[in-house]
Amino acid sequence: MCIPHHPQYKKRQLQKAHDRAYCFILIVTCLFHHSLCCAWGFSAHRKIVDAAIHHLPSSLHPFFKAHGQWFHDHINDADRRKHNVIEEGRRHYIDLDLYSHSMDSLQDWFPMSYSEATEKWSEDTLHAHGIGPWYAVKTYHRLIAAFDRQEENAILRHAVDLAHYISDLHVPLHTSANYDGKKTGQAGIHSLWETQLPEMFMDSYNLFPSGPKANWIKQTSDAIWSSVFQSHACLDSVFLIELKIRHAFAGKSIDAYVVRGRTRQLMRSPKFANEYHTALSGQVERRMAAACTLVSSLWFSAWVEAGAPVMAAETPAKGTKWKKILDWLLK
Numbered sequence: 020m021c022i023p024h025h026p027q028y029k030k031r032q033l034q035k036a037h038d039r040a041y042c043f044i045l046i047v048t049c050l051f052h053h054s055l056c057c058a059w060g061f062s063a064h065r066k067i068v069d070a071a072i073h074h075l076p077s078s079l080h081p082f083f084k085a086h087g088q089w090f091h092d093h094i095n096d097a098d099r100r101k102h103n104v105i106e107e108g109r110r111h112y113i114d115l116d117l118y119s120h121s122m123d124s125l126q127d128w129f130p131m132s133y134s135e136a137t138e139k140w141s142e143d144t145l146h147a148h149g150i151g152p153w154y155a156v157k158t159y160h161r162l163i164a165a166f167d168r169q170e171e172n173a174i175l176r177h178a179v180d181l182a183h184y185i186s187d188l189h190v191p192l193h194t195s196a197n198y199d200g201k202k203t204g205q206a207g208i209h210s211l212w213e214t215q216l217p218e219m220f221m222d223s224y225n226l227f228p229s230g231p232k233a234n235w236i237k238q239t240s241d242a243i244w245s246s247v248f249q250s251h252a253c254l255d256s257v258f259l260i261e262l263k264i265r266h267a268f269a270g271k272s273i274d275a276y277v278v279r280g281r282t283r284q285l286m287r288s289p290k291f292a293n294e295y296h297t298a299l300s301g302q303v304e305r306r307m308a309a310a311c312t313l314v315s316s317l318w319f320s321a322w323v324e325a326g327a328p329v330m331a332a333e334t335p336a337k338g339t340k341w342k343k344i345l346d347w348l349l350k
């Protein structure tokens with residue numbers, strides 16, 4: 020029996036309060052850690068999903084539109100999984116420059132099936148260099164099977180993961196071993212390109228340069244690898260232009276505390292980011308628009324491959340109180 024004024028009781032209450040505070044701090048720390056390390060950042064990933072839904076034809080659009088909030092809530096689940104699924108990390112990138120620095124050689128070798136590639140380089144090598152394109156293809160086939168079985172939960176799960184992996188592969192730095200510029204003295208370039216620039220400028224982007232249109236893709240593996248090569252081809256300018264802006268800032272600080280959501284973070288200064296973005300001449304916008312079109316086209320193609328089943332468009336039930344709290348923390 021516990022006596023409220025007994026020292027032992029007070030000690031236990033204090034311990035409980037301490038445990039609760041520790042859990043809260045842990046959750047908040049994890050959430051902010053996610054917000055700093057996610058490819059494209061939360062808001063850009065969400066914008067890609069919104070645009071991809073908008074690209075869909077009328078036969079498929081209502082189903083995806085009805086689950087728009089669900090897609091917002093789960094678009095970064097793949098990044099969250101990295102903390103408890105050991106093999107998840109390697110699914111988000113491929114370090115093509117570890118295979119070769121020659122684009123001709125890379126395009127001669129890829130696309131190559133996963134089993135052929137393991138024979139040529141060993142599975143350990145593939146794991147070490149990242150398996151992004153192969154895993155995106157695998158997720159695409161899981162989506163076809165989910166459409167075929169008419170399993171709504173599986174359709175949503177594979178569609179949102181496919182959107183995440185494809186979006187990641189449109190980031191040039193997800194195709195290089197120098198993914199954060201550390202090898203060239205440009206540390207921090209990763210979050211600058213894929214998070215800070217979209218957050219600053221994406222409201223002005225045209226993500227439908229040729230109008231909203233999802234295309235049926237016959238050779239999906241070729242299309243995915245082609246987008247990876249396009250990302251990889253951007254790398255030279257990603258690094259060279261950043262270096263040029265750095266030199267222009269010689270003697271001046273390139274960092275500043277920037278208000279981001281409800282926190283202040285040390286990032287590249289808005290002036291530096293602005294000059295880099297201008298010098299990139301629409302590169303981030305083009306990669307983002309390409310991601311929207313490919314995500315949408317792959318959703319549409321998977322549905323066609325499954326025989327174009329009729330999709331019910333019921334709006335799911337609203338989120339719980341806990342979810343609202345999490346949303347508030349993530350804003």
Ligand SMILES: [Zn+2]
Pocket residue numbers: 057058097098111183187
């Ligand atoms: Zn990712």
